[in-house]
Amino acid sequence: MIHLQLQGNHDQTGQQWGSLLRDSGVKILDHIPFPITGERIEYAEVCLPVYRQYYPALLEELQGLAAGQDCDVQLLQAALFSMYTIPPACHCSCFAVAEGDEILFGRNSDFLPVLEDHNTNVIVHRTDGVFSFTGNTTSFLQMEDGVNQKGLAVGLTSVSPTKIKPGFNAGLLVRYLLETCGTVSEALEKLKMLPIGSAQTLTLADTKGDLAVVECNAERVEIAGPADPENPFVCATNAFHLPSMRSYNRTTEDDWFAERRYRTMTEALRRKELRKDLSFAQDLLSGRYGFLCQYDRSTGKDTVWSVVYDLKRHAIYRSESNPCQSGYQEDVQFAF
Structure with missing residues (x-):
C-alpha cells in the first residue's frame, strides 16, 4: 500500500x-x-x-x-x-456498531489483487476551509473509506447500477462527505441534495454514536439506522436490502458472495455477547464468524485491505492485505 x-x-x-x-x-x-x-x-x-x-x-x-x-x-x-457508474467496481463489506463504551466502524475492501501494489492510504491536511481526513482508495482522488478530523467515518460498498445519470459516484460521495461534514446528520442532509450517478451503499458513524446506512442510486436515496435498541448496528455489502430499493438489484451479476457476507455480519452483530470490543470488529472482518474475506486468491479476487475506526478512542487499525493472514496495525499518523 x-x-x-x-x-x-x-x-x-x-x-x-x-x-x-x-x-x-x-x-x-x-x-x-x-x-x-x-x-x-x-x-x-x-x-x-x-x-x-x-x-x-x-x-x-x-x-x-x-x-x-x-x-x-x-x-x-x-x-x-x-468509476462505479460503468463497471467494474469494488466488492466490499462494511459495518458500524455503537454500544456501551464502543463505537466501531469496520470495512473490508475486496478488489483485484493484481492491482494491490497501487492501493493508497492518504492523509490530507487541508488549508482551505474544509475538513482534513485520512482515507483508503484503489483509485486516486476518490475515497472508499475514511475518517475526518471531526470523527465522521464513511465507507462505501458498490452495487451494480441499473440506472445511471450525471452525478457523483460512490467514491466521490465518500470524499465529499469527509471534507464537508462533521456528523452523520450533516452527511445525511448533504446526500439528500446531491445529484447521484452510480449505485451504492454508504455506511456512516460518528463520535456521538450516530449510525446510518444509505442505499442510493440515480433515482432514490433511502436511509436506515439500527433496527432496534437491542441491535445497535448497521451493515452493508453489494446489494440493496431496504424494501424500496430491492427492485434495483441485478441478480445476474457476480457480486463476490455479497449475500453470504451480509449474513455473516448480521448474524455476528446480533450476538450481544460478541460485539463488545475492538477484537470483535477485527475478528469479524478477518472471517472468524463466517465467510467475509476467505476468497480463493487464484480466482483474481481477494480482500486487499481492512480497516477499523475506533471512534470512541480516536484510533485507527488497518490491515494492508487480507486481515486473516496479516492482522492489524495501529495507524497513529492521523489525529481526530
Missing part, C-alpha cells in the same frame, strides 16, 4: 499527489483497470457541470493531479467520474 501525506488547498494537494506518484515511477493512467472508452469520456463531460456546481474544489484538485502527472486531465476525468 502506498502512503501519502499531503497539505494545502485542493490544487496544491493534487499537484503533490501527482508529482509524488510520478517521481516514484507511477503513472496513474497506466493502472486504470478498464479501457478509457468514448462512452466514459462522454459520461465525464456530462458530469462536469454537476461537479462545477457542487464540488468545484475537486476539479481544481484534478487539474493539479494532471499537472503533477503531466497527463491529459480529460482522461483522468473519464476514469474518475465513470
